[in-house]
Amino acid sequence: MLEEGNNVYEIQDLEKRSPVIGSSLENEKKVAASETFTATSEDDQQYIVESSEATKLSWFHKFFASLNAETKGVEPATEDEKTDDSILNAASMWFSANMVIASYALGALGPMVFGLNFGQSVLVIIFFNIMGLIFVAFFSVFGAELGLRQMILSRYLVGNVTARIFSLINVIACVGWGIVNTSVSAQLLNMVNEGSGHVCPIWAGCLIIIGGTVLVTFFGYSVIHAYEKWSWVPNFAVFLVIIAQLSRSGKFKGGEWVGGATTAGGVLSFGSSIFGFAAGWTTYAADYTVYMPKSTNKYKIFFSLVAGLAFPLFFTMILGAACAMAALNDPTWKAYYDKNAMGGVIYAILVPNSLNGFGQFCCVLLALSTIANNIPNMYTVALSAQALWAPLAKIPRVVWTMAGNAATLGISIPATYYFDGFMENFMDSIGYYLAIYIAISCSEHFFYRRSFSAYNIDDWDNWDHLPIGIAGTAALIVGAFGVALGMCQTYWVGEIGRLIGKYGGDIGFELGASWAFIIYNILRPLELKYFGR
Secondary structure, three states: OOEEEOOOEEHHHOOOOOOOOOOOOHHHHHHHOOOOOOOHHHHHHHHHHHHHHHHHHHHHHHHHHOOOOOOOOOOOOOOOOOOOOHHHHHHHHEEEEEEHHHHHHHHOHHHHHOOHHHHHHHHHHHHHHHHHHHHHHHHHHHHHHHHHHHHHHHHHHHHHHHHHHHHHHHHHHHHHHHHHHHHHHHHHHHHOOOOOOOOHHHHHHHHHHHHHHHHHOOOHHHHHHHHHHHHHHHHHHHHHHHHHHHOOOOOOOOOOOOHHHHHHHHHHHHHHHHHHHHHHHHHHHHHHOOOOOOOOOHHHHHHHHHHHHHHHHHHHHHHHHHHHHHOOOOOHHHHHHHHHHHHHHHHHHHHHHHHHHHHHHHHHHHHHOOOHHHHHHHHHHHHHHHHHHHHHOOHHHHHHHHHHHHHHHHHHHHHHHHHHHHHHHHHHHOOOOOHHHHOOOOOHHHHHOOOOHHOOOOOOOOOOOOOOOOHHHHHHHHHHHHHHHEEEEOOOOOOHHHHHOOOOOOOOOHHHHHHHHHHHHHHHHHHHHHHHH
């Protein structure tokens, strides 16, 4: 660590890295030259220790840079690094990440689990998706404007301490959703060549999905955007094939329109699942626009993101609901669903008495779509881990990305065999934090900061200048109580949630967000008054 006046520089901050290729040998020489700086005798010993630690890690940076991997971590992007001026990159990122089997399967929950007909399911899909996706588009604007990763930005929005709590939750969420997504695709791959005696084992399916994810996330931002720009194409083609075969089967029926308290409960519960999926990228958003120039038109970023999120979410979920309605009208398709969930329905539509070999090929392509969905999880998990605690930020992003993929692989294999239901329930519970995060963050920006000029980027890691997080942490805790009272899951129905209809209705998101909003806006003015930040 070098000290000069009031400025403190980490050795790794002296390295001028491209967001794509990381440190060059020339930059390493500059760092070495800077280490000849003459420190005061009091600071000299500390500098030597810091220099030694930096030297140990410099080998990693050199190695990863030689592979053209992104080595930059959570430190703010400089103007020289903000060279990604493609609006298409920003939009296609989420277009591909949502044109996947996971969103298709979620759309089926309306008819299959919550007893809604096709029309009701479509209305819920559209309304709650819009509610969720606008926040992803909104916080994506912050990445271009401020050059901060989402969890670093959160230090300004929810408070320093609270942001680190959300970073921990984000790490768990990234790995957890990776596990759930990988398990679903591994099961679909396992169905291919069913009955031939030559099927893809579950463990091999998990390895294929995680292996593909590693190949992209290892290299970082630019390669991720390059992959996501086109990975939607084969997935979209397969979904068109599913539409054609579904139409030819003649099994789709829209269902009867019914009302009442029980239907209302189903609408709320299905809507909760939809909102959680659409808003799920909120705590990732700025990570994927951080290298866009500050001068990029903010309205273009926002509306391109809205379009890039809305179309694949609407398209896949509505198709999933349609296929679910057809499965309810056909005992054979329903049997496939009971055994292998919506992966089984895909197989039933495309393979037996349908497209046979080509249908199995389509199943493989759709299973591989999970790679596009896992990529944001495995990239952001590294940045969330680095944002959690300063010593963790010294571990290179690539190492954290590899660790996240390894953890996902290690858990997804036994989870698929033994506790996939538990993992899905656990991740549904984790998802409620998004509403609390949104309520606190939007309160801070619109009521207390009001403009981007109120964010001092130089304070990104300064405990003395960042908001402490007293109001944010209190709002998070109280919001969690609201979630517990309003949620409606198979393993827990809250006291308020159980009052809605025969089977209850999930209003955990609504209660969590509203309670957090109220508490934050009561305590935040007091925090500003007595602490000044």
